[in-house]
Amino acid sequence: MVSFIDVDTIFSETYSEARSKFCAAASRAGLECENHPLTLVGEQGEQLAIDVVRLGSTKPRQVILLTSGAHGVEGFAGSALQTGIIESQWARDIPSDMAIVLVHALNPHGMSWSRRECEDGTDLPRNLSHHLYPPFPNEQYELFQPLLVPPNVTAQTLASLPGKSERIMSEHGIDNATPILRSGQYTHANGLTYHGVEASWSTRRWIEITRQFAGRAEDVMMIDVHTGFGDYGDLLVQNPSYRHSSPAYSTLCQWLGREPTGYSDDGSILQHRIETFEALHRQTKNGSRVAAMYFEFGTLPPSEFIDPWVVNNWHFHNGDRSGPEARTARKKFADFHYVRKLDWKKSVWEKGIAQLSDLRDGLVGSQYAV
Ligand SMILES: [Zn+2]
Secondary structure (H helix, E strand, O other): OOOOOOHHHHOOOOHHHHHHHHHHHHHHOOOOEEEEEEEEEOOOOOEEEEEEEEEEOOOOOEEEEEEEOOOHHHHHHHHHHHHHHHHOOHHHHOOOOEEEEEEEOOOHHHHHOOOOOOOOOEOHHHHHHHOOOOOOOOHHHHHHHHHHOOOOOOHHHHHHHHHHHHHHHHHHOOOOOHHHHHHOEOOOOOOOOEOOOOOOHHHHHHHHHHHHHHOOOOEEEEEEEEEEEEEEOOEEEEOOOOOOOOHHHHHHHHHHOOOOEOOOOOOOOHHHOOOOOHHHHOOOOOOOEEEEEEEEEEOOOHHHOHHHHHHHHHHHHHOOOOOHHHHHHHHHHHHHHOOOOHHHHHHHHHHHHHHHHHHHHHHHHHOOOO
C-alpha cells in the first residue's frame, strides 16, 4: 500500500535540494540518516555527502539496497524515488526480517557538478570492481581520445568531429565506436569512461556501506538507479554484466520473474572478465544469495548525448567552471539525464515504485522456492 504523494514535490532542481528533501523526509519519519561527507564542496559551495537511511529490520535476513547517483548527473530520478519511498510509507508493509537501505547520491560531486564522473574522473560503476584488477589496454580508445577531449569546443571544432571520427573508423576498420567507449580505459582521467587505477572515494564508501548494512543478510538485492538509456519515461531493468552462467544471473531472473534487458555475454565488459558488482558481492556473507541490477529510466534520443558530454567535460577540465559557457554546458548535459516535465516525473515514480513492489514480492516469495 502506497500513500498518495504529490510527485512534483519529490523531485529537485539541484543536488543540495535533493539532499535536503531526502534528509528532511527521513527526519519527519523518525529515521536516522547516516552521513558520509566528502571534503570537496559542490557547484554552489554546498557540503557534499552520501546519505544513508535504513527502513525496516536492524538485523535483516533480506536486504534491498537501493542506490542513486552513481553516475552523478543521473541521480535525480533515483533521489526522487528514494524520497518518495519514505514519504509514501511504501516500506511499512515489508516483512519484519527485511530492510530497505536507501543510499542517496553515491557520487555527490558528479550530481552537483552535472557530471557522470566522480571528482577524480572515474566512472563509478566501472571503478567499483575494475580497481581490483590490473589495468588492461584499450588501444582503440586512444584513437578517439583527441576527439572526446578536443583542444577547444568551438562550433567549428564540434562540427568537424563526426568527419574525423568517420575517418578513424574507416582507416582502422571499426564499424561501431560505441563498444570501444563502453569498454572504458585506464589512461586518461580527463577522458570518458575512465576506470581509474585505484578505488575512488565513492567506491570505498559504497563497499563499506554494503558491508555495514547487508554483510550479514541471507539475501541481498541491489538496485542501482540510472537515467539516459531507453525510451522516454520507460523503465528498463538491466543486467549489470553477469554472465548467463553466473549464479547471480539466475538469482536476478528468479527475483525479477523474467530475464533482465541489457548486455551480458556480448563482450562489451565481460571480455575483461570483470563483473561490475563483484566488489559488493565480496562484502556479503558466504552462502548468501546476491544479485544486482540497474534501473534505467529513458530520457532523450542517444544522438543528443555525446556532444553535450564532450563540451561539459571540456569546460570542467579546461575552462572557468563558474563562467557562463560552463554553466550552459552543465545545464545541457543535465537536461539530457533529467527531463523536468511532470509526465516524465510521474512515469519515473509510477514505474519505479511498481517495479520495486514486484521485486520486493519476488524476494519474499523466493525464500520458499529454493
Ligand atoms: Zn548511468
